[in-house]
Amino acid sequence: xxxxxxxxxxxxxxxxxxxxxxxxxxxxxxxxxxxxxxxxxxxxxxxxxxxxxxxxxxxxxxxxxxxxxxxxxxxxxxxxxxxxxxxxxxxxxxxxxxxxxxxxxxxxxxxxxxxxxxxxxxxxxxxxxxxxxxxxxxxxxxxxxxxxxxxxxxxxxxxxxxxxxxxxxxxxxxxxxxxxxxxxxxxxxxxxxxxxxxxxxxxxxxxxxxxxxxxxxxxxxxxxxxxxxxx
Amino acid sequence: xxxxxxxxxxxxxxxxxxxxxxxxxxxxxxxxxxxxxxxxxxxxxxxxxxxxxxxxxxxxxxxxxxxxxxxxxxxxxxxxxxxxxxxxxxxxxxxxxxxxxxxxxxxxxxxxxxxxxxxxxxxxxxxxxxxxxxxxxxxxxxxxxxxxxxxxxxxxxxxxxxxxxxxxxxxxxxxxxxxxxxxxxxxxxxxxxxxxxxxxxxxxxxxxxxxxxxxxxxxxxxxxxxxxxxxxxxxxxxxxxxxxxxxxxxxxxxxxxxxxxxxxxxxxxxxxxxxxxxxxxxxxxxxxxxxxxxxxxxxxxxxxxxxx
Ligand SMILES: Nc1ncnc2c1ncn2[C@@H]1O[C@H](COP(=O)(O)OP(=O)(O)O)[C@@H](O)[C@H]1O
Ligand SMILES: [Mg+2]
Numbered sequence: 264x265x266x267x268x269x270x271x272x273x274x275x276x277x278x279x280x281x282x283x284x285x286x287x288x289x290x291x292x293x294x295x296x297x298x299x300x301x302x303x304x305x306x307x308x309x310x311x312x313x314x315x316x317x318x319x320x321x322x323x324x325x326x327x328x329x330x331x332x333x334x335x336x337x338x339x340x341x342x343x344x345x346x347x348x349x350x351x352x353x354x355x356x357x358x359x360x361x362x363x364x365x366x367x368x369x370x371x372x373x374x375x376x377x378x379x380x381x382x383x384x385x386x387x388x389x390x391x392x393x394x395x396x397x398x399x400x401x402x403x404x405x406x407x408x409x410x411x412x413x414x415x416x417x418x419x420x421x422x423x424x425x426x427x428x429x430x431x432x433x434x435x436x437x438x439x440x441x442x443x444x445x446x447x448x449x450x451x452x453x454x455x456x457x458x459x460x461x462x463x464x465x466x467x468x469x470x471x472x473x474x475x476x477x478x479x480x481x482x483x484x485x486x487x488x489x490x491x492x493x494x
Numbered sequence: 495x496x497x498x499x500x501x502x503x504x505x506x507x508x509x510x511x512x513x514x515x516x517x518x519x520x521x522x523x524x525x526x527x528x529x530x531x532x533x534x535x536x537x538x539x540x541x542x543x544x545x546x547x548x549x550x551x552x553x554x555x556x557x558x559x560x561x562x563x564x565x566x567x568x569x570x571x572x573x574x575x576x577x578x579x580x581x582x583x584x585x586x587x588x589x590x591x592x593x594x595x596x597x598x599x600x601x602x603x604x605x606x607x608x609x610x611x612x613x614x615x616x617x618x619x620x621x622x623x624x625x626x627x628x629x630x631x632x633x634x635x636x637x638x639x640x641x642x643x644x645x646x647x648x649x650x651x652x653x654x655x656x657x658x659x660x661x662x663x664x665x666x667x668x669x670x671x672x673x674x675x676x677x678x679x680x681x682x683x684x685x686x687x688x689x690x691x692x693x694x695x696x697x698x699x700x701x702x703x704x705x706x707x708x709x710x711x712x713x714x715x716x717x718x719x720x721x722x723x724x725x726x727x728x729x730x731x732x733x734x735x736x737x738x739x740x741x742x743x744x745x746x747x748x749x750x751x752x753x754x755x756x757x758x759x760x761x762x763x764x765x766x767x768x769x770x771x772x773x774x775x776x777x778x779x780x781x782x783x784x785x786x787x788x789x790x791x792x793x794x795x796x797x798x799x800x801x802x
Contacts, residue, residue, distance in 0.1 A: 311694050333693040343694045351687045354680070362684055365677070366696035407695070 264288050265310070265341075265415045265446055270319035270329075272309040278317070279305045280470040287415065287446040292437065294461035294478075295450045298493055302470040303450040304346050307417045310448075311343050312336045323415060337366045342413030346420050346450070348404040352393030356384055356403055359392050363410025377409035380436040398429030405436060416440055418449045422456060434460060454489060458482055466491045499633050499649040500770070506651050508766020510724070513662035514717045515765075516758035518735045519742040520669060520751060521713030527749025528686040528706045531590060534599040536714055537736030538606035539577060543569045543715025544727035545610055548619045559624035562723070569719050570712040577711030578704040585707070586700060603732075610729040623723035627653040658720045665716065666755065673751065682706060686749070714739075737778075738765070741785050747798025757796065 265287045273279040279302045287293045295303045308314045310321055312333035321329040328339050337343070342363075351359050364374055378385055381402040387395060392403060401421060408416060418437065422430040437460060441447055451457045457464060457478075464481060466473045468491070481488050522536045546569035551561030580602060588594040630650040632643050673679040685692040685702045692699050714735070718727075725731070742761050746753030761781055768777035788795060 308690075313690050313693065334696050334698045337694060337696040345691070345694070349688055349691050351684050351691065353687060354683065358680055361680065362695050362697070365681075411695075 264324060265448070266322045267306070267310070268319050268322070270309055270321060271317040272305060272314045273317065274305075274314065278470070280309060282318070283467070283470060283472055284319075285465050285472050285475065287448050289414070289446045290441060290444050291462040292441055292447040292449055292460050294457050294464045295448065295467055296452075296457055296464055296488065296492060297467035298491075301467045303467060304419055305470070306467070307343065307345070307419050307448070307450070310336070310341065310417060337411055340367070340411065340414035342408030342411040342416045344404045344408045344416070344418045344421055346423070348400050350392040350400055350404055350407070353391060355389055355391055356395070357388040359403055359407050360384075360410055363407040367411050369410055369412050373412045374410055377406040380409070380439060381406050381432070398425050398432070401425060401429065401433060402436075405433065409440065413445055415446045415448070418447065420450050420452065422451075422453070430456075452492065454485060454492065457488065458485060464488065496646070499631075499646045501767070502631060502633075503649055503651075504767040504770035505763060506655065506766075507770060508763035509659050510655050510721075510762075511766050512759045512762020513659045514721045515735070515738055515742060515762045516666060516755055517662050517717035517720070518714045519739040519746075519754050519758050520666060521710035521717075522739045523743045523746070523749060523751060523754040524669075524713070525707055525710035526743065527751075528682055529585075529590060529703050530592065531585060531595045531707070532592070532599070533707075533710065534596060534736070535580075535602040535606060536599075536710070536739060537732030537734075538603050539573050539711035539732075540714040540718045540735045541610065541727075541729060541732035542573050542576070542606060543718030544621075544722040544731060545614050545729070546572055546715070547719040547722045548621050548727040549614075551621050558622040562621070562624040562719075565621070565719050566716070570715040573715035574708035574712030578708035581704045581707040582700075586703070590703070607729055607732070614727075614729060616729065618726040618728040620726050621722045623652075623654040625653055625657070626723075629653060629656070654723060658724075661720060662717070665713070669713070670751065678705075738781070741781050743795075744785050745788050745795060747795025750795065750797040753795055753797025 267283055267285050269282045269284050271278065271280055271282060283302070283306060285293065295306065297303055305314060309316060312329070312331065316329050320327050323339050323341065326339060328336050331339065351362065360374060383399060384402055384406055387399065392400065395403060405421065421437070422433050425433065434456070437447065437449065449460060451460070458481065461478045463475055463477055465475045518536070518540055522533060525531055525533050547565035550565040550568050551558070554561040554564055584598050584602070585595055588598060628650055629652065630645050633646050633649060634641050635644055636642065673683065681697050682702055684695070685697055685699050689699055738761060742757040743754055745761065746755070746757035765777045765781065768780060
């Protein structure tokens with residue numbers, strides 16, 4: 264289980280996260296919902312050790328990953344699909360995936376399992392990542408993270424700007440990854456996505472978790488979520 | 495000598511300059527590309543390579559080839575280790591902040607220069623080349639409409655100069671292979687493309703930085719070992735290679751290895767040719783002018799990618 268215990272973080276003097284607490288269990292999708300600038304992306308960077316914590320700690324199955332240097336965090340079993348994908352654009356699809364495999368020394372079977380979710384990537388192995396379509400790039404970003412065979416998967420707006428058919432493919436892959444037992448922390452802005460994927464929803468505002476709700480309750484009455492996201 | 499043979503001679507001299515410059519500039523370009531560090535002390539790593547070559551060859555004695563072969567290995571290795579240590583103790587501490595790294599490497603420049611002056615002294619000292627056969631070059635003239643092979647006086651080179659060109663080409667090919675074909679090269683390129691994502695995928699960026707800084711300095715030192723039998727070792731010899739490397743890296747496009755290579759050949763050859771026919775000063779003036787033009791009309795360099 265991934266736990267964030269009262270973390271504070273920010274950029275230089277600008278405090279973004281304040282006493283933020285949440286946990287994600289294996290086999291569930293926890294959705295972080297909040298307006299632009301609420302601190303969702305910063306939460307993910309804090310988990311990856313890419314922004315320093317000013318308070319609190321982060322543990323994975325009891326191990327304090329917030330005390331590790333950033334490059335050791337993925338080795339603890341955390342795969343990251345960042346906002347905007349951030350592939351190694353000049354490298355080929357195969358090289359991007361190789362970097363994912365090297366992160367934890369995963370066996371090739373892990374790559375096969377990831378590619379089974381996105382068979383289109385198999386035809387693109389020699390192509391530079393930056394020449395892929397937006398949807399394919401998102402698939403690659405997700406496959407790259409799945410190459411770590413992660414116990415925790417962080418997904419930051421994975422369907423932003425994609426066409427409906429692509430969105431469906433990505434969502435199916437997210438569900439499949441949950442079924443394999445990963446703990447998934449998902450940032451989503453679209454209400455339909457939140458309602459169709461999430462097991463629980465953490466409402467985040469001004470760097471704090473206001474409330475955590477069961478998805479069932481929200482599905483019956485999603486006005487609370489609409490109000491929170493400001494739509 | 496006539497114009498034709500004279501041009502061949504100038505081109506050969508230029509090719510030697512280009513070979514050594516390409517090695518030095520690729521080192522600078524690698525460091526800038528991967529680490530975004532402008533290493534003002536790069537020329538001093540070059541100088542240290544030459545000074546260490548003198549030191550190793552005079553320590554070993556014996557036939558020149560033996561000492562020189564040892565210098566080829568020892569000097570780049572020691573300089574690379576020194577640079578990696580400087581990276582870990584100085585640059586890492588200031589978090590690779592662009593402005594502070596410039597100030598820090600200026601400081602490093604003076605420390606290396608003055609320590610060399612205090613220990614090695616102010617003399618220029620020669621290193622004997624491992625081999626140095628004179629090779630005459632034939633020329634074709636037309637006498638009464640028929641081609642005739644002649645050997646103009648003064649048209650020639652040495653086996654050592656040709657070996658410098660060959661060795662530089664081989665090392666550059668090796669660097670290229672490492673960067674594009676090896677696992678460590680892949681990690682370096684990933685770090686260059688996106689440092690945070692490299693960290694998020696388990697790449698030990700700090701170790702990559704120390705390695706790249708050491709490798710960049712070692713390439714400069716290797717270039718110096720190759721040229722020192724032609725030009726002597728002196729504690730102030732780092733200035734020209736630094737200036738020319740910056741010119742090459744800017745013209746070629748910051749961080750682009752192919753661009754750096756092409757620009758080094760361009761600048762090296764024209765430096766050789768203009769120096770022979772006019773003056774070395776004019777060669778430097780023209781190169782600097784070219785940099786100004788590139789900065790105005792194509793700031794990303796000939797091969798650089800336009801910043802997004
Ligand atoms: N690199 C940065 N430097 C300074 N401030 C930043 C940086 N990235 C984000 N911020 C600020 O931090 C706050 C939270 O940003 P972010 O976590 O990206 O929000 P979200 O992902 O919820 O839209 C915003 O006010 C944003 O302006
Ligand atoms: Mg965001």
